[in-house]
Amino acid sequence: MGGRSVDGLRERVRGAVITPADEGYEQARRVYNGMVDRRPAAVVRVAHAGDVMAAVDFARTNALELAVRGGAHSAPGFGTCDDGLVIDFSGLRGVRIDPVRRTARCEGGVTWGDLNDAGYAFGLGVTGGIISTTGIAGLTLNGGFGHLARGLGLSSDNLISADVVTADGRFRTVSEEEEPDLFWALRGGGGNFGAVTSFEYRLSPVKDVVAGPFVYELEHAADVLRFYREYIREAPEQLGLFPGFHRAPPLPFIPEDRVGDPFILLIPCWSGPPERAEEVLAPLRDAAPVFAEGVGPVPYPAFASAFDPLLPPGLQQYWKGVFASELTDGAIAAHAEHGPLVPTVHSAVHIYPINGACHRVPADATAFAHREATFATVLLAAWPDPADDAPNTAFVRDYYAALAPHSDEGGYVGFMDHDDQHRIEANYRGNYTRLAELKRRYDPGNLFHLNQNIRP
Structure with a gap:
C-alpha cells in the first residue's frame, strides 16, 4: 500500500493512521500473544464509528486484508495481519x-x-x-x-x-x-x-463477592474433581466455581518454599447474600485437605482482575478448548495425569461451569449452540522465552488429545488457536x-x- 493511498485514508478518518514509517508503529502492531509477530501496512486507531466505516470501505475497495482489534487478546492473533489494515478500537473505551x-x-x-x-x-x-x-x-x-x-x-x-x-x-x-x-x-x-x-x-x-482460591495438593486432584462434578450440579446459581491447575505464584497465603509448585485449586465467587457464604463454601473445605486458602469478601472488580498478573501482555501463548456435558471418570483421569504438568506460573487449566442460566437458553436462540454442555475447559500454556515453544505447545496438544475421547464434538471458538479452523462446523x-x-x-x-x- 503506497504512501498516496495512506494519505487518502488519513484524509477520511479522524483517528491516527500508523504505518511502518511512523513513530509508534512497533507498539501499535503488537498484540497480546507474543508468538504473533505481524506487520500490517497500517493501523487505524479509530476515533468514532465513521472512522470504522471509512476503514472498512478502504480495505474492501483496495482488496486488503482486514483485521479488527478490540482487546487484542485473540490467541491466534486475529487482531493483526501482514500487509493489511488493522482497525484498532483501543481509543474507544467509553x-x-x-x-x-x-x-x-x-x-x-x-x-x-x-x-x-x-x-x-x-x-x-x-x-x-x-x-x-x-x-x-x-x-x-x-x-x-x-x-x-x-x-x-x-x-x-x-x-x-x-x-x-x-x-x-x-x-x-x-x-x-x-x-x-x-x-x-x-x-x-x-x-x-x-x-x-x-x-x-x-x-x-x-457488588461485593466472597471469593478466592482453595488450594489442594495434587494427590487429591481426582477427589477434588469428583467433588466439583457433583457439587456444581445443584449448587446455588449465585456461586461461580471452577477447578484449575496452576503453579503457585508468590501470594501471602502460599509458603515461600512452595511458590512455583503445581497445585489443584477450587476458585469460588459467591455473589449471593453474604450471610450465606459460609454455608455455600463450607463443602469446599471438605472436598479434600486444604493446603492453603485465600477466600474472603472483595469488590467484584478486584476479584475479576485477580488473575491479570499471571497473564501479562507479550508472553508466548498457545490455547485449546473442549466442551463436555459430563465430567466423566475418564476425563478426570486425564486431568489428574496431565494437569500436574502445567508448565509455568503463567499457564492454566480451568474447567468452567456453564449450567444454570446458560442452560435455560435454547440452542438455536443465539449462534452459541452448546447449550447442553455443562463444562468448558480451557488449556492455556503461556511462557516468556520463544526457545520453549515446542514443549509448551506439546503440553497443550497432548492434554487436548487425552481429553478428546471424553469431550463433546466441537469446542468454544474463544479458546481455539490458529490450527483449529477445521473444527468450525463442529464448534457451531x-x-x-x-x-x-x-x-x-x-x-x-x-x-x-x-x-x-x-x-x-
Missing part, C-alpha cells in the same frame, strides 16, 4: 451506565475491567471474562463465560443491542427488533459479521448452516475472515 434501566452502553474498545469498574459504582454488573484486560467485543461475540455465568447467563445472553459496520461499509443498529438475524449471529458467531462499534448490555445487581453444531447463510448475506466476499472463519 462506558455509560443507566442505573434506572440497568443497562450499559460500551464502545468497541472497552475491556471487562472498564465495564466492571463503571458498573461497581452502581452495584451492577454482567458476566465478563476471567482476565479483566480482555476486550468485551471478542468475548461477547464468541459467547462469553465468567464468574457470573451460572446466575446471569453468557455475556452474549445479556446483550440488548449492538452497533455494527458490515462489509458493505453500512452502519447498522441490531437487536431483537432491528435486523434480528444479524443480532442472532453476533451472539456467538465471532467476528465474522462486521466490526462492532458499541454494545448495550442488560445489567444485574453485583446445528447453527452452522444458518450462520453460513447469514455470512453470504452480510459478507459475501468474506472481508471479515481473520477469525475462526465461517465461510460464505
